[in-house]
Amino acid sequence: MTAPTILFAAKPERWATYEPHLRLALSAAGVSDANLTLQADPAEVDYIVYAPNSAVQDFTPYTRLKAVLNLWAGVEDVTDNATLKVPLARMVDEGLTEGMVEWCVGHALRHHLGMDAHIHGQDGVWRNGDVPPLARHRGVTVLGLGALGEAVATALAGLGFAVAGWSRSAKDIEGVQTFNGVDGLFRALSSAQIVILLLPDTPATENILNADTLAQLPKGAMIINPGRGPLIDDDALLAALDTGHIAHATLDVFRTEPLPQDHPYWAHPNVTVTPHIASETRPKTASQVIAENIWRGETGAPFLHLVDRTLGY
Known part of the structure; x- marks a missing residue:
């Protein structure tokens, strides 16, 4: 040979x-x-x-x-x-998967526990009024249940979160309520206080978070996107952030990278930009x-x- x-x-x-x-x-x-x-x-x-x-x-x-x-x-x-x-x-x-799980779980816990208020609020104000719900009372939906999405959903379910997952084809994952199809997408979003996007970038998934699907989320939901930039309609997300329907978005991927310095995400008070580091x-x-x-x-x-x-x- x-x-x-x-x-x-x-x-x-x-x-x-x-x-x-x-x-x-x-x-x-x-x-x-x-x-x-x-x-x-x-x-x-x-x-x-x-x-x-x-x-x-x-x-x-x-x-x-x-x-x-x-x-x-x-x-x-x-x-x-x-x-x-x-x-x-x-x-x-497995290294890429482990890294993605760690990043997603870290940011999901950050939003779940409201850590930003204390990390950024070092101004002498004693903020002890907000107590987060237990994880089992927090709905988290993972969009995309491939190798990465399944691992993230399983890890969050292991911490006690009420995890739902959506994919184009039907999946069966222990501890995760799974949905597929258009109707399934709306149902998966309807109880999602935190949404994590881990779909591939295809014509079928482009702008999967748009004005219509964002409207399905409960008021105050939070978005975490370590998947692909084109999964989100940026204008629709910014509008939902401005009205307060979406409380915060943590975004690791963008349509143009590096993210241009004049992009509205940089200056928005309810957006966290990370430089495509969710998992290397x-x-x-x-x-x-x-x-x-x-x-x-x-x-x-x-x-x-x-x-x-x-x-x-």
């Missing part, structure tokens, strides 16, 4: 971070003879370890290519590439996912985490 050639196609500064982890993971997976490289003749490349913001955008010259292995969980910047004819695997990584791909655990898929490709086993490009995820 010829040793496979693996092209690392991401920002060059990421090479130093990933190379040692990839080599260790490939060795552990039984592919230690692989040629892992930053540069190669396209006609000799078997696998591309890929970031959508890399220089590789035309896959046509890669005539021996077996698979493209995405380093990011999101694949919306790849699925429409007409030159990509081989399997595309998205990143499903961890080189050590991501490399293990990549190495396993390369081993599978070399042994004839089916690839893991393949993208259905008709659905966009």
Whole structure:
């Protein structure tokens, strides 16, 4: 068997971070003879370890290519590439999942407990009048029940929250009341005091939070979006914040990143902007996912985490 050639196609500064982890993971997976490289003749490349913001955008010259292995969980910047004819695997990584769970749970608890009033209210006023409900009396809805959404919903249910979840297809998750379809979306939102968005960015999910769906939420609901910027109609959210129907929005992702300095979100008193940090791909655990898929490709086993490009995820 010829040793496979693996092209690392991401920002060059990421090479130093990933190379040692990839080599260790490939060795552990039984592919230690692989040629892992930053540069190669396209006609000799078997696998591309890929970031959508890399220089590789035309896959046509890669005539021996077996698979493209995405380093990011999101694949919306790849699925429409007409030159990509081989399997595309998205990143499903336990490190990424754990990081997302920690970030979402942290901000859900922050809003649930009303921490901002005390963190920002260091002005000599003794604010002891507001007592939050117990978690079991706080409705939290997770939109999107893929690997990340299911993990977040399960973690919040484990803390006692009354968790609902919505996805396009029916799901069954212990401790979580699940909904699907348009009617199910409205029902999932109707009791949601906190909404967490973890849907992929597809034509079917764009602006899923809009004037109509925001109106389904109880007054004073809070939004947490670590999913994708286009999931929210920004104008509709700002209007709902201005009227007080939505009490606060914590947003980690945006249509344009970095978020422009003149964007209204920066100055809005009821918006928290975080710089797309909810969960980063961890080189050590991501490399293990990549190495396993390369081993599978070399042994004839089916690839893991393949993208259905008709659905966009």
